[in-house]
Amino acid sequence: MTASPVAGGGRPNRDVLLTVTCLGQFMVLLDNTIVGAALPDMQHRLHAQLTGLQWIVDAYVLLVAMLLLSGGIFADRFGRKRVYLSGVAVFTVASVLCSLAPSVGWLVAGRALQGIGAAALSPASLALLVAAHPLPQERVKAIGLWAGFSGIGLAAGPVAGGVLTEAFGWPAIFLVNLPMGVVLLLVGLRHLGESRNPSAPAIDTPGTVLSVMAVGALTYGLIEGGARGWTSPVILGSFAAALILLVAFVAVEARRSAPMLPLRLFRQRLFTVSNTAMVVVGFALMGSSFFFSQFFVYVQGSSILRAGLQTLPVSVAMVIVSPYAGRLAARYGFRIVVTTGLALAGLGLLALGTVHADTGYGNVWWRLGAVGTGFALTLSPLTGAAIQAVSTQEGGLASGVSSTTRQIGAVLGVAVLGAVVRTRQSGGASIETGLNSAFVAAGAVTLATAVFTGLWLARPGPAEGSAGRQRHTDPDAVITANKASTRSR
Template identity: 75%
Template sequence: MACLGQFMVLLDSTIVGAALPDMQARLHTEMTGLQWIVNAYVLLVAMLLLTGGVFADRFGRKRVFLSGAVVFTLASVVCALAPSLNWLITGRVLQGIGAAAMSPGSLALLAAAYPVPQERVKAIGLWAGFSGIGLAAGPLAGGILVEAFDWRAIFFVNVPIGVILLLAALPILRESRNPNAPAIDIPGTILSILAVGTLTYGLIEGGARGWTSPVILGSFILAVVFIAVFVTVEARSATPMMPLRLFRSALFTVSNTAMVMVGFSLMGSVFFLSQFFVHVQGASILNSGLETLPISLAMAIASPYAGRLAARYGFRIVVTVGLAVAGLGLLAFGFVHSDTGYANVWWRLAVTGVGFALTMSPLTGAAIQSVSPQESGLASGISSTTRQIGAVLGVAVLGAIVTTREAGGASFGASLNTVFMVAGAASLVTAVFTGLWLVKAKPAESVGPEPRRQVQTVD
């Protein structure tokens, strides 16, 4: 059931991308409006994932997970019935709140159920496999639903999934929590939300308003101030929501740093895939969903094996290879043009999907294994937060590249070629970073520490 919840969250990520061309036509919005349809969700997820992980550890992972599922399902109804762009963005905000509770809750439930590191890595691989299936189903399901109805259908599809999840999970899932969880760090919670919120707002709006506009510069300045105050408060707090000691672990720090770049390259490039096939190659929305399928299908197939490979060879080797493969796939896709036949396109997407599949679950597993089982909700929240911040960076920065290139006279297709190459280069640079760290790392760090204490489980 935890995996099904993650499936629903990831399905929503890619199914929306397939519907963006139809949304643009029916809602009469420009690129900025499309970015907000995606980023309103990503923004709230990024702001609240850390809080969701802390709440899951303290109040019960099952409780927080199922509460998120209720909010996500109801928010999907709001999106489906939205009469305007502003209402749709409001619904996406509510979806983000629900997803911020579901995602760390689902991962923490798995971590509590599998306290042995090697078994936990394999379970996280299965969790990542369901995530990959959700990613894979999104473009095709979105194309079919939009072709048969319109963009509203992609949100209605979440309702039966949410209902099935709730009815099945209530009797099956066992509650677990951290019995030693400290009181909620209210100042830290507020400061973390403000810091991530101001930073992501500036990244989202920077391309449209201009990176030197007073509003954008002000948001970045506020973000720096909030981050500095947050670090100071957390360092002095007896019960911080994000213990800074976690970052003394090289395993934890490097895995989260790499996760930022995974979010940047993966979600930033996926945002533009459907638009590339529709607006550059002239495909229908249904065909664009089919044509983007190789990247998601490859992730669905390869993700379960990533956990097994990481358990056997260590996460650093698997992650370094995965990032390099993903980067090469994106660079290759950057050479696709309007007249490139699909026989010479699909394999580039498949290579990219395999690379990211080898990367995501080992990075997540490494972050969780570097802390005690009692803090698994917090660790999963931090890991998911860094990925979402990377996703915001990807959509915002790559979107700004498109806007800037088009303003300079480049075609939309040429602008997208640049986007895919930048995403690929970012993945390759991150691969070099993890590879160099691999050389310096101790062999004992390749899997992660043994759990220090069992988690209290409540029937």
């Protein structure tokens, strides 16, 4: 990857650059988990139905999912500093708009704008870091710190969300981004150096537009189906539109010389299987997480702050276990580690499906911990498997596709499991029964995928573990290996 000289002719201060990029990614991941704790308060104050809560989450995830690949290309093509700071500005302004939203509709619009900012900010932050550390060993250390700080944001979200919502109400979870965003803009404008890749591919505008519309139409049908009726003309029309748009997307991508999603990659079984499994990971992890705080508040009567603390075992387990997943995959192979992780997560979700209003927390936390541990064992190895399936030059693209498939799974998870809860409730079941059904459904899908990866997540030729030693620069692929590398030093 080539880079233009640093703006101003000087070498950027790497400590400042590391701080700025880490804080930006921290802000994005904090916002992923901080919202969950505030959903009950949003439902109460905004008089939102379950459908509205689903859109509050999915509007953000949907835009991130479909613009993530384009965000990385924009950064390489038009300047990493420029795209990063633009993403920070959009994310910060959107956060303020979210905090001021008078209704669910305005909040959903603000969340969509946040997703656009995050899709630019996240890949550009890592691209800046990589460009400033050309030596492999320095790069590994820098990315390890970047990933570790990001993980703190993921774990801090539920607690921060509970504290802020309990003290000030749900708007506070968005206003917390304002001081961070202002600091990032001021420091970034003054201290970050510009770099770009002159040979970056052109933006695939038709592919991006068609993919966003296809997933958006499918998501609309899944979320609104319970409220409008699954056989209503609007819902059937949205599903038909999603199918037509998907076919059009495939046709367009097959003919473009530089598509956002090269379909030829899916000829590799390892690539296809790993990304299929990644969709399920996003589906089950995000879909079930959407209901964790709601279960503790509405079924067990916890306060919002206590509910945020009660969901913490999932995030803590992921932060603790993630650094070792790459090592385990390198030693034992992707198939064993991923299949074990999916089986553990699936069993944990099934166990959550048996929790009731009078179940003591001492018999609940370990189930959440099992879910977090299981998914922590799958995320980085699945991306590593996707990267092994392609050439070295396409490692970044493969990792980006893996990130995108996980986000798409998250969109569908919130939509589908929400439909499960709504359907059970419309049939006269209690909220407890509906949530239990959602956890069981997520667990069953996860266990089925464990069987799938156990049979197919392998390829003939070199040992699977060799991929664990490959060098790559995408965040999802490097998080585990580089955090472990940093700690070992």
